[in-house]
Amino acid sequence: MAIEKEKLIDMYHRMVRIRRFEEKVVDEFAAGRIVGFVHLYIGEEAVAVGACANLGDDDYITSTHRGHGHLIAKGGKTERMMAELFGKKTGYCKGKGGSMHIADVDIGILGANGIVGAGIPIAAGAALSAKLRGTAQVAICFFGDGASNTTRFHEGINLASAWKLPVVYVCENNMYAISVPQSKHQNIADIADRATAYGIPGVVVDGNDVIAVYEAVGEAVARARRGEGPTLIECKTYRHRGHFEGDPTPYRTKEEVDEWKKKDPISRFKGKLIEMGVLAEKEADEIDREMKGEIDKAVKFAEESPLPEPEETLEDVYA
Amino acid sequence: MAIEKEKLIDMYHRMVRIRRFEEKVVDEFAAGRIVGFVHLYIGEEAVAVGACANLGDDDYITSTHRGHGHLIAKGGKTERMMAELFGKKTGYCKGKGGSMHIADVDIGILGANGIVGAGIPIAAGAALSAKLRGTAQVAICFFGDGASNTTRFHEGINLASAWKLPVVYVCENNMYAISVPQSKHQNIADIADRATAYGIPGVVVDGNDVIAVYEAVGEAVARARRGEGPTLIECKTYRHRGHFEGDPTPYRTKEEVDEWKKKDPISRFKGKLIEMGVLAEKEADEIDREMKGEIDKAVKFAEESPLPEPEETLEDVYA
Amino acid sequence: MREITFAQAITEALDEEMARDPSVFIMGEDVGVYGGILGQLAGLFDKYGPDRVRDTPISETAIVGAAVGAAATGMRPVPEIMFCDFLGVPMDEILNQLTKMRYMFGGKAKLPIVIRTLIGAGIGAAAQHSQCLEALFMHIPGIKVVIPSTPYDAKGLLKSAIRDDSPVIYFEHKLLIVMPLKGEVPEEEYTIPLGKADIKREGKDVTVVATALMVHRALAAAAKLQEKGVSIEVIDPRTLVPLDKQTIIDSVKKTGRLVIMTEECKTGSSAAEIAAIVAEEAFDSLDAPIKRVNAPDTPVPFSPVLEKFYMPDEENLIKAVTEIV
Amino acid sequence: MREITFAQAITEALDEEMARDPSVFIMGEDVGVYGGILGQLAGLFDKYGPDRVRDTPISETAIVGAAVGAAATGMRPVPEIMFCDFLGVPMDEILNQLTKMRYMFGGKAKLPIVIRTLIGAGIGAAAQHSQCLEALFMHIPGIKVVIPSTPYDAKGLLKSAIRDDSPVIYFEHKLLIVMPLKGEVPEEEYTIPLGKADIKREGKDVTVVATALMVHRALAAAAKLQEKGVSIEVIDPRTLVPLDKQTIIDSVKKTGRLVIMTEECKTGSSAAEIAAIVAEEAFDSLDAPIKRVNAPDTPVPFSPVLEKFYMPDEENLIKAVTEIV
Ligand SMILES: Cc1ncc(C[n+]2csc(CCOP(=O)(O)OP(=O)(O)O)c2C)c(N)n1
Ligand SMILES: Cc1ncc(C[n+]2csc(CCOP(=O)(O)OP(=O)(O)O)c2C)c(N)n1
Ligand SMILES: [Mg+2]
Ligand SMILES: [Mg+2]
Secondary structure, X not given: OOOXXXXXXXXXXXXXXXXXHHHHHHXXXXXXXXXXXXXXXOOOHHHHHHHHOOOOOOOEEEOOOOOHHHHHHOOOOHHHHHHHHOOOOOOOOOOOOOHHHOOEHHHOEOXXXXXXXXXXXXXXXXXXXXXXXXXXXXXXXXXXXXXXXXHHHHHHHHHHHHOOOOEEEEEEEOOEEOOEEHHHHOOOOOHHHHHHHHOOOEEXXXXXXHHHHHHHHHHHHHHHHOOOOOEEEEEEOOOOOOOOOOOOOOOOOXXXXXXXXXXXXXXXXXXXXXXOOOOOHHHHHHHHHHHHHHHHHHHXXXXXXXXXXXXXXXXXXXX | OOOOHHHHHHHHHHHHHHHHHHHHHHHHHHOOOOOOOOOOOOOOHHHHHHHHOOOOOOOEEEOOOOOHHHHHHOOOOHHHHHHHHOOOOOOOOOOOOOHHHOOEHHHOEOOOOOOOOOHHHHHHHHHHHHHHHOOOOOEEEXXXXXXXXXXXXXXXXXXXXXXXXXXXXXXXXXXXXXXEEHHHHOOOOOHHHHHHHHOOOEEEEEOOOHHHHHHHHHHHHXXXXXXXXXXXXXXXXXXXXXXXXXXXXXXXXHHHHHHHHOOOHHHHHHHHXXXXXXXXXXXXXXXXXXXXXXXXXXXXXXXXXXXXXXXXHHOOOOO | OOEEEHHHHHHHHHHHHHHHOOOEEEEEOOOOOOXXXXXXXXXXXXXXXXXXXXXXXXXXXXXXXXXXXXXXXOOXXXXXXXXXXXXXXXXXXXXXXXXXXXXXXXOOOOOOOEXXXXXXXXXXXXXXXXXXXXXXXXXXXXXXXXXXXXXXXHHHHHHHHHHOOXXXXXXXXXXXXXXXXXXXXXXXXXXXOOOOOEEEEOOXXXXXXXXXXXXXXXXXXXXXXXXXOOOEEEEEOOEEEOOOHHHHHHHHHHHOOEEEEEEEEOOOOHHHHHHHHHHHHOHHHOOOOOEEEEEOOOOOOOOHHHHHHHOOOHHHHHHHHHHHO | OOEEEHXXXXXXXXXXXXXXXXXXXXXXXXXXXXXXXXXXXXXXXXXXXXXXXXXXXXXXXXXXXXXXXXXXXXXXXXXXXXXXXHHHOOHHHHHHHHOOHHHHOOOOOOOOOEEEEEEOOOOOOOOOOOOOOHHHHHOOOOOEEEOOOOHHHHHHHHHHHHHOOOOEEEEEEHHHHHOOOEEEOOOOOOOOOOOOOEEEEOOOOEEEEEOOHHHHHHHHHHHHHHHOOOOEEEEEOOXXXXXXXXXXXXXXXHHOOEEEEEEEEOOOOHHHHHHHHHHHHOHHHOOOOOEEEEEOOOOOOOOHHHHHHHOOOHHHHHHHHHHHO
């Protein structure tokens, strides 16, 4: 294991930050202080964190409707995110975007996205841009199992592979597209097999093992930076909560959920870190407290921030 | 070789009919009596004829912008086709469609199509309809190498495979999408490999060998009728003429074209039939004369047919 | 008469037509066990099974494309595109196949397809889940455009749409479902012809044409304006294609004044077309400028304060009316 | 002054902007060796090479999607969609990404993208290769809409479009290229601001607003009407978004009469929006109904006799003018 201790601890930090952020969102949504469609990432944190741990600030990601985890993993500020969820002027999008559209272009976050699969060609474009500008930047594109059946998946990855663009496609296979299980929406077991269609490597990873994700994506990022083109990485994982807050989940059993909760990526990683002697139980508690504190502050920031003026509706359409 | 003699002769007939039809179109287009975009199939006749030889009148096909061959192979009437190209009222579409939109729904021809790849989900839909109605009908969908990079390819074949629909996807890989060679538009050599992405069989066939096409498609049709779902068959072939009439073809060499003309599917089939003792040189000449005669009659029919009334423009929008 | 919700009206229409005609089937994302993202299909999967209530992959292109193929070969598909915002995905199938196939084939194909989809803002769903895109489809010849405002209309129009032999797009305003709006709907079977406007309120000073949710806001404004002595006639076209322009023109002949209120972005909206028709065909009856009350030409913002500003409301309509009376 | 063709004007604009700004690049189907399906890009591949003049797969979704990603990260893509009829394929990318990203991100992204595409009937290309779809884009906030009618305008507007920091869609009428239309274009550099109409002919009796090919038919009709003593002012908006409504309104104030002539299907066309604006904002200046001269609400038919009937022409315009003078 060649990963430095600081790196491991940082990854753990980020996973806990995502979890604490989203648990707070659950409460605030239930209390009616956050409205709209809110899709939570709880249970999938290892994917975003493992993948983004390979990136620098000037690399790019494209995210999804289930975007909080990706954004935090890439360095997004939780207070500006929370303010956005509260519809406040201090939010990342000045209240115009909400959960599905949070972006921070300055640190390479090209946006959460309410259109399934939309990030796939956008990430190809960011990678093309890097190539044309002659930088070493790469793009990571996150998307779900459901997204692998969309138009964007095929056209986007084909373009990226035909042009050997520096992009890594990370499929978060959480086994469902809303209520439709993978076995019904496609006739294959491993989405990574679709790499064959583009002449690129396809890799299956345990998406609840942050180190496995980190390493698989790391190899793909290196390959991309060497100019050898894209890789498709499928991370098998599971969302603990409903598709969005308010989903009665008539399509899955409690047993299935419980089974997956046992494989929770954060407890697993914590166990591993303790086992490796990299983290002590006490330190873990400390991190947890710290993250809770940060999220409480984020909520306070959001609460105390001003609402936008109604007329701001009319701004920001054209540059 | 278990194919009956009549079948073989019928296939040869159809191939010659297509060739004679299109050669006439070349002249009529040059003379300005046919206008618009006209994409010729010369050199690819073995694909349409070999594939359609497996179908009955109540089976379906979807065709492409390069559709004359498919239509004739499926039983389309050359006089009504020619009349359509002339923009006449007696044409298949009453002059409303032209080369890219000829259809004969009564014999299962769901239309030529000016949108690349559009037939792919439409064929899935026809197959779904057959399945829902409980018939043994199948659909064959023709499309090009270029079409294999479109949104429709991916979503359409995924749906067909997820639902095990009775449809056969026949890719006519003529090595170019207009001016763009296959090696530039995708990072794979065999489009049949894309079958992996949908968990269905993928087969590569010599598209200039009508019997090979007939047999490969035959197997796929049988599979479809058994309810086992779609197959992707790639037929390697070549178009002798430009992408459309008027194309100066700056993207390929005369040598390449000449090389492929040596592999002309009609002379090859003729040679084979003679070798097999199924056809005599004299009979071949007879068929050729017969087909020439039919096409001359088709042109005469087209010439003598009335033009539509201008006001017919306003009809046939709604049912 | 019994009252049912907007969503129930939709379910009932689908249920009755599926029972009546075995060639009718549904396909779309989460239409099965889930019963539609806002419950519009509750119970249909249990009743008709997975063959006729088909969950699809997230493949809007394939949904519409397959509907075209199925319809051309004898079925009557009722595909669902979850939110109208996603209609950009299968737009080519709509623009170049669904609406043109019959014409291109010289009248030989019949495409009895009803695309159901959700429109509208009001629940904080932001720019990609809140649009009103009916104008785009008005401009594409070959598809009928249905946009109901009440449970009664929703049911009667959907049944007619399913029986129609031409393609239809059917817009369900999500706020009417979520509120939920309830309304009287008879137990007995009925249909409402496509192309027949409904005068939701009679009046004599100003004609207000409104659609979907805006019908209710127009009626609320009309009640307030009545108090100020201004009598508003509220016309709900119910279908934008075919458009019952005669009912609108007849009303303008009576009132001499026209305001059109829809939730669409103003430029190029259905309100523009209605204004243009009246300016062309009933100019001499007009006593005042034709006003339009629409959303601004911006995407739909997320924050509730912005979304409220974005959506046309009673105040906007009252202001517009006041400017011309 | 020298004369060049419509296609040459486009090539020159692209050439000059690519020479000027290394972040400008082209991508699309057959833009490389082929030089564009109607030769609009002749020579650019040889001059700028395959990195900056990129042949793509037949993947319109990826073309526009990748343009969005490239633009958001510092490039200025000029993607081509061969025929506007194919814009249905990447419509979601246009509707939900290209035109909304900046807004959804609270003003943080800049998307300097120009989508070039062909419009129009007249060469027997039938229903899927002949449409005029500008109205669809007028109705989507966030994209500017450019529709030139002369080589001079084509060049100056395309240069401005490429320099603009907002998304632009740029429509090239294929008949103007195929005729080919020639026109005076100076050797020296110039640009034409987006949002400034051009009065192509001054007149005092009737205002005719026309776009693209129809500008030429309007001018021909105006010459004939002049002989009958009717003086026509022909206004070419040149950009539909932003729309120079002031120039139109000022003209209507002078003439009191308005006819709008575009090649689009009538219902929901840009002509409807222009009519609605004038009926709302210049009602008192109008002395007659606002007339629209458009294609009928049908797909474009193939047969030359039908296609001719379909396309609006001088006779249609003369008839419309005659009805209101
Ligand atoms: C183009 C499009 N179609 C449908 C939807 C509605 N929708 C939102 S999320 C979702 C399921 C996505 O599934 P998946 O890609 O597996 O991601 P997950 O939600 O499981 O993370 C659907 C159908 C959408 N947002 N965009
Ligand atoms: C959606 C769409 N994009 C682009 C075009 C323009 N176009 C017509 S044919 C063609 C090439 C098709 O290539 P392929 O699928 O290989 O078929 P082939 O012409 O080689 O038979 C293109 C790009 C189109 N008609 N439709
Ligand atoms: Mg999923
Ligand atoms: Mg090809």
